[in-house]
Amino acid sequence: MENKSDCFYLGSPSGMFSINKDDKLTLKLAMLIENRCLGIPVTEVVKKYGFSRSRFYQIKRAYAKGGSEALREGKRGPSRNYKRTDTVVNQIIRHRFLDPDTTPDVITQKMRQVGYDISKRSVERTITEYGFNQTKRKIQRCVFTPIRVEREVREQLARKVSSNYLGLWLLIPEHLRLGSWDLVKSWSGGSDEDIEPRLALQLIHESALCVSGVRPTRSLCHQGFELLNGLPDVATDKSIHELLETSTIAQSQSLQIALGKLRYSRGHYDGKLLAFDPHRIATYTRRIMPAKKSKPNSRARKVLQTFFCVDAITGQPIASTIGSSATTTSKAALELKELMKSILSDNGLVMADTEHATAKILNAFYEDEQFDILMPMFVTKKIKKIMQGLTYQRQWAGYALAETSYRMQRVNYPLHLIAQRSGEIEAEYQYKPFVATGISDLLKMVSEDFPERWTIEEFFNFEAAIGWNRAATMNLNIRYGKMSLALIAQAATFQLRQKLPKPYKVWTAKHLADSLFHSIDGDLKVKDDTIIVTLYNVPENLNLKRHYGNLPQKLEKEGVDPRIPWLFNFKVDFRFK
Structure with a gap:
């Protein structure tokens, strides 16, 4: 056997037989024949034909098992699709059928999200092999669908x-x-x-x-x-x-109740001290409605009246409602009370300002077993006369308190009138009345609890920009x-x-x-x-x-x-x- 540039030659006394160097099958057979029939050692024969010893024995075993057909060159690379298994291919086809416009990027992302280790190239090859190539998208205006x-x-x-x-x-x-x-x-x-x-x-x-x-x-x-x-x-x-x-108002109220319950369970509310307060929002509505001034020297503007309840200890809002021509302060306050009852389970004290001192509100809170209300009253001649005739308990220099029962017109129950007196000289005494539906610690209610009502003003100052300082529509x-x-x-x-x-x-x-x-x-x-x-x-x-x-x-x-x-x-x- 001789090796020349383009051919191998197998020789004998009778003549020479040429083999093209690209004819791998015949070369393997010739190598086996020289070793087996002519007795040429393995070391020499593999050197002539350019194979390794291990490869020689692989070829020999393959020939013994399957004849010359087993020596044909197969396709290089893995013998199976270890990445694109049948399951993976089926999933790729499924995603393509569910959304024909989906891209290989999206299919790859979905597959990897659920744990398939697949590349974008493998997805593209699968789509091409099964004839699911995407046509060019038409530019058109369309409505978004979930898919x-x-x-x-x-x-x-x-x-x-x-x-x-x-x-x-x-x-x-x-x-x-x-x-x-x-x-x-x-x-x-x-x-x-x-x-x-x-x-x-x-x-x-x-x-x-x-x-x-x-x-x-x-x-x-x-x-x-x-x-x-x-x-x-x-x-x-x-x-x-x-x-x-x-959406409806009832749906929004249900949303507030559900949110309030979740927040209450997470400890966002203390629930013992609560503050009511109206909050006016400037509106740019084109409706015909009266403009109001926030201050005497300010410009009159259209406003939307809202009402909030805030936890006075944590400063977090519990619920809110909206005023209108048909919703007075009394009606809005009672709506807030019902929202609070749906959210909070503990008994609490509600603190409000003077405009909530109506018979309707006081009757409702007196009959309510969960909440009491504390609010200042207007200093009328009748109330001032009552306060001047009370016996006061001095708390500290220039500060004294007194308490008595008080009957208010159209209120069905006796109220607690708390009189706060400041000053040391009788001629300079100043009085401030409070009314409450329930009373426990007189000094604590007036001097410690009620000042916490200003938490709601801090809430508006700090949080109003989130969505309670502007209103485009009514x-x-x-x-x-x-x-x-x-x-x-x-x-x-x-x-x-x-x-x-x-x-x-x-x-x-x-x-x-x-x-x-x-x-x-x-x-x-x-x-x-x-x-x-x-x-x-x-x-x-x-x-x-x-x-x-x-x-x-x-x-x-x-x-x-x-x-x-x-x-x-x-x-x-x-x-x-």
Whole structure:
């Protein structure tokens, strides 16, 4: 056997037989023949033919088992599809059939989310092999459907998103702890797949940003905001209006009750001292209505009257309602009382201001076994005469208290009249009357409990920007819906505040939104079943890494499911760099 440039030659005394070097099958047979028939050692024969010793014995065994057919060159690479198994291929085809417009990026993301280790290239090859190539999409205006929303959200998540709105994603674990998704589903009547609860989330997060809406200024800077709500785009004014228009006041009241019960169970309310107060919101409605002045020298403006109940110890809102031509202060206060009874289980003392001193309110609270009410009274001639004739107990220098029974016109029961006297000289005495439906510790009620009523004023100063300082429309069901959804934003923000160091806990809602929710650069990407949110240059003294790093594990330890229903059961985790 001779080896020349293009051929091998097998020779004998009778002649030469040439073999092309590319004819691998004949070369293998010739190598076996030379070793077996001509007695050439294995070391020499493998050197001539360019094989290794181990390969020689593989060829020999293959020939013994299957003859020359077993020596044919097969296709290189794995002998089976160990990645694209039948199960994987079936799942790829299933996703493509369910949504023909879905992209390989989205299918890959869905597969990896449930544990399949598959690449985008493998998905593309499967789609091509089975003839499911996507045709070019037509550009057209269309209505979003749940399938389309999921596809486009996943397409955006398949790319890396950068934004300065990603600080808002810190509210996601607070929503999971609070149960916000179930609340908005119940309010909107939607399911996990529907769009309506996601529109409600947009309203909640607009409230957390302390803006009337990001809708008027849509731009690329909102990337990440729409995904936070489980939407591929920022919803239009029309979509938001239609959502609110279909809601009723009864639905919003049910939302407030459910939210209040959840917050009560989480310790957001003490429930012993409560404060009532009306709150007037400037409105830009075009309705014909009287304008009012907040101060004598201020400009008259149209206002919407609202009524709030706040826990005077924790400063957290419990419920709210709206005034109207048909809703007087008395009627609104009694509506609030019924909402409170549905939320709180402990007995409590309600503190209100003078405008709540009506016979209707006092009769209702006197008959109520759960709540008593304490409020100041107008100093009329009759009341002043009664107070001047009382015997006072001196509490400290210049301060004395007295108590007597008092009958008020149209009130069916005797009330407790508490007289507060200040001054040491009789000619300079000043009197302030209080009326209560129940009385325990006289000094504590007037000197310690009642001053806590100013907590509600602090609440308006610190939290009103969330959604209670502006009103565009006077449609009561729409306004009630927005105010109720703003309560969810306030609750989630409150839970976030509890994790911040003490100086940051007293930030106003507007300051918190400006400093944390949309002023920190970040990006997000998907890894398997988790959305990784990376926030850059976050001040270390905020201690966010301690509370939000390795978030899925922390939530599981708390007994909270870390999967996010409105983000198609992805989990979320945070990185701080």
